[in-house]
Amino acid sequence: MADRPIERGLADRLVSAVAELGGGVPVDLDRVANALGVSAIVRAPMIEDGRTTWEGGRPRIELRDDRPAERTRFTLAHEIGHILIARDQTVARRTRDLHADDVETLCDWIAASILMPRRWVAGYAGRDQYNLSLLRLVAHRADASMSAAAVRLAEVGNRTCVLLRWQRSPTRWLVVGQAAVPREYAGNLQATPETNTILDQLPNRRDSWREVTLGIFGDDVSLLATAHADRIGSTCVSLLTALSPS
Numbered sequence: 001m002a003d004r005p006i007e008r009g010l011a012d013r014l015v016s017a018v019a020e021l022g023g024g025v026p027v028d029l030d031r032v033a034n035a036l037g038v039s040a041i042v043r044a045p046m047i048e049d050g051r052t053t054w055e056g057g058r059p060r061i062e063l064r065d066d067r068p069a070e071r072t073r074f075t076l077a078h079e080i081g082h083i084l085i086a087r088d089q090t091v092a093r094r095t096r097d098l099h100a101d102d103v104e105t106l107c108d109w110i111a112a113s114i115l116m117p118r119r120w121v122a123g124y125a126g127r128d129q130y131n132l133s134l135l136r137l138v139a140h141r142a143d144a145s146m147s148a149a150a151v152r153l154a155e156v157g158n159r160t161c162v163l164l165r166w167q168r169s170p171t172r173w174l175v176v177g178q179a180a181v182p183r184e185y186a187g188n189l190q191a192t193p194e195t196n197t198i199l200d201q202l203p204n205r206r207d208s209w210r211e212v213t214l215g216i217f218g219d220d221v222s223l224l225a226t227a228h229a230d231r232i233g234s235t236c237v238s239l240l241t242a243l244s245p246s
């Protein structure tokens, strides 16, 4: 899905219709929901992060009540995505045949687009250098997660902006979170022995650049990456600004 510009175009088109409703960045999602006729936004104990139901033609959003605020905000934007799709008959028709997972991915794109409008994020996406400071800045200003900011910067800037979160296990560094990973590598990146050593030797709490290699599960190919990394004890966050087969 990440490679299908048609759906990406759909997300942009849908979001452009509500771009003015949120009143600047950080976007006021309650205002957007209200303008779209949402009857209520209810926080409740539930298994999934969010859900939209329709009553008498009006959407009602439920949000899981025990998730972090930042996550809940993204989920609310995602549910607004479902509403935008349902309200647009052309898009609703075109998405009818999509796999459910693809609709969810589309709603994640819409969510990131709502939280970080193209016109607003374009200035950041055009910077010469992507780094962790830029990612933190965009995330902070938009009241979004660093993961969402990475996805949006990658998309709008049309550049590599892969965010990997690492956790040191007793034996090696494990990828425990990822965002904006190219589809062909998604879920399959792992540290090579050399990269384990590099991550172990990173200074604590100080962003630094490293050239690292990454392996792919079940494949002999290894990738070369330029990483801006910040290690905090046994966790690490890294932003890859280049990623290519070595």
Ligand SMILES: [Zn+2]
Pocket (backbone or CB within 6 Å): 078, 079, 082, 104, 107
């Ligand atoms: Zn959904």
